[in-house]
Amino acid sequence: MKITIVTVGKLKEKYLKQGIQEYVKRLGPYASIDMAEVADEKAPENLSEADMKEVKNKEGERILAKINPDSYVITLEIEGKQLTSEKLAKKLDDLATYGKSKVTFVIGGSLGLSDEVLKRSDMGLSFSKMTFPHQLMRLVLVEQIYRAFKINRGEPYHK
Numbered sequence: 001m002k003i004t005i006v007t008v009g010k011l012k013e014k015y016l017k018q019g020i021q022e023y024v025k026r027l028g029p030y031a032s033i034d035m036a037e038v039a040d041e042k043a044p045e046n047l048s049e050a051d052m053k054e055v056k057n058k059e060g061e062r063i064l065a066k067i068n069p070d071s072y073v074i075t076l077e078i079e080g081k082q083l084t085s086e087k088l089a090k091k092l093d094d095l096a097t098y099g100k101s102k103v104t105f106v107i108g109g110s111l112g113l114s115d116e117v118l119k120r121s122d123m124g125l126s127f128s129k130m131t132f133p134h135q136l137m138r139l140v141l142v143e144q145i146y147r148a149f150k151i152n153r154g155e156p157y158h159k
């Protein structure tokens, strides 16, 4: 399976970079993982609704440009569907079984995702009703993808 994770903005924190690199390395035997970063827009406090929409639209265009037309798209959304790790594992297994070998996960920028990106999405995935920083979300997501492959292979992994 070829997995792409599209994210907005440059990852700055060293501890997050190291954590992500570790899980990408561990995923090596199971899947090809491509981390695709797109540029963010400046989003100062006190932006009007219209300005916020504009920021999301510009970031959204860059996100859409990274999505392969054949790819199954899973957008990370606070209001999306909440799954157990086992259910996410089954989802990825089902996608592979039914010939969807390209899967793209999308994490929004600081203001979230544009309507156009949400329209392109095949599934909205929520990690809880809490708001996580988008940069931390990358690490949490890549760990859950790794966990999913371990579950699907029936391989031991700490609980």
Ligand SMILES: C[S@@+](CC[C@H](N)C(=O)[O-])C[C@H]1O[C@@H](n2cnc3c(N)ncnc32)[C@H](O)[C@@H]1O
Pocket (backbone or CB within 6 Å): 075, 076, 077, 078, 079, 106, 107, 108, 109, 110, 111, 112, 113, 125, 126, 127, 128, 129, 130, 131, 132, 133, 134, 137
């Ligand atoms: C700082 S959050 C954006 C917050 C924005 N107010 C919104 O409602 O989308 C940045 C991105 O991280 C991801 N994210 C943050 N918390 C999440 C959660 N609990 N479940 C799924 N994705 C989450 C989403 O992709 C979101 O677009």
